[in-house]
């Protein structure tokens with residue numbers, strides 16, 4: 001039996017549920033990209049675990065399956081990225097690799113791409129995996145010429161566009177603030193060389209808005225798709241679509257999916273976490289409220305091990321104290337509720353770091369909340385170290 005739920009990976013496009021508006025909007029932006037030969041670049045923005053990567057990979061799939069000749073590639077910016085040079089290398093490396101393994105490309109194109117890899121990335125023709133620990137760096141001008149070079153080969157094959165996903169762009173921004181503007185200027189220049197790379201990036205909601213110098217140029221460069229947690233009906237779809245698509249003989253009652261919604265508040269990571277365990281235990285038949293209630297504590301302890309324990313392990317002593325203080329307050333907490341005048345600066349800094357670590361969400365200026373009620377439940381249980 002294939003379990004179609006796995007919260008650790010972006011969902012496979014054939015199991016994807018909801019987001020009809022975004023999908024429709026993408027189809028239009030993709031068509032414009034093809035028709036005008038000017039890419040409509042997209043920024044998918046949203047909070048932790050809300051489904052940004054899944055949506056970006058769905059867009060790659062739509063591009064690759066469209067009735068025009070289009071290819072797609074994607075990579076996630078690693079948390080450990082240190083500078084723009086590494087970013088440039090990773091982008092070209094992954095693009096080259098994805099194009100080589102694309103379905104339906106000619107052996108001539110494949111040979112050209114392999115040659116390019118040896119010449120420009122200094123990799124042997126059959127090296128699919130790099131072994132060195134350090135990511136090589138290349139100057140940003142090489143990213144520019146590399147993208148143009150590869151496009152020449154693609155153009156000869158009649159390729160009309162490449163959907164290029166850069167997942168978790170905030171990691172680059174955390175490492176180098178201005179770096180993103182360099183990347184933008186490269187992509188803005190490419191249409192002059194008839195290249196049609198449609199950039200789809202994902203990142204946290206405040207990716208551009210928090211830094212004044214970025215807000216305007218980035219806002220103009222990207223069409224922004226802001227996504228949120230699912231509502232009750234969408235949560236039902238999120239539960240039933242993968243079950244149906246995987247052909248499982250499982251029925252989830254209405255009450256049961258409402259129960260999952262109440263627990264998870266429609267956050268797809270948590271819905272997927274619940275459903276992975278429930279499907280594992282049920283295999284066949286009906287999942288009703290009682291079936292779930294009997295397993296809630298088991299799911300919670302699994303969540304503690306897989307998620308909340310890891311969350312706490314990246315928090316400092318002070319940050320943990322701030323988190324625990326937040327339990328007793330209303331859902332939305334103000335900075336002044338958490339500190340005395342004396343330690344205000346320290347607590348404010350800790351809150352900012354907790355936001356960066358995705359354990360706290362900034363609701364407004366000076367207003368914060370814990371990232372999810374289930375995390376709050378864990379902190380309140382006394383089991384959090």
Ligand SMILES: Nc1ncnc2c1ncn2[C@@H]1O[C@H](COP(=O)(O)OP(=O)(O)OP(=O)(O)O)[C@@H](O)[C@H]1O
Nearest residue numbers: 007009011017048049050051052053054268269272
């Ligand atoms: N539209 C969807 N259909 C089905 N499952 C989904 C959908 N969106 C998200 N999921 C599920 O939710 C989980 C979290 O989604 P995803 O990894 O895409 O979120 P994210 O916003 O990229 O998270 P992060 O902030 O950690 O990068 C996925 O593992 C997947 O199982």
Ligand SMILES: [Mg+2]
Nearest residue numbers: 052053054167
């Ligand atoms: Mg993601």
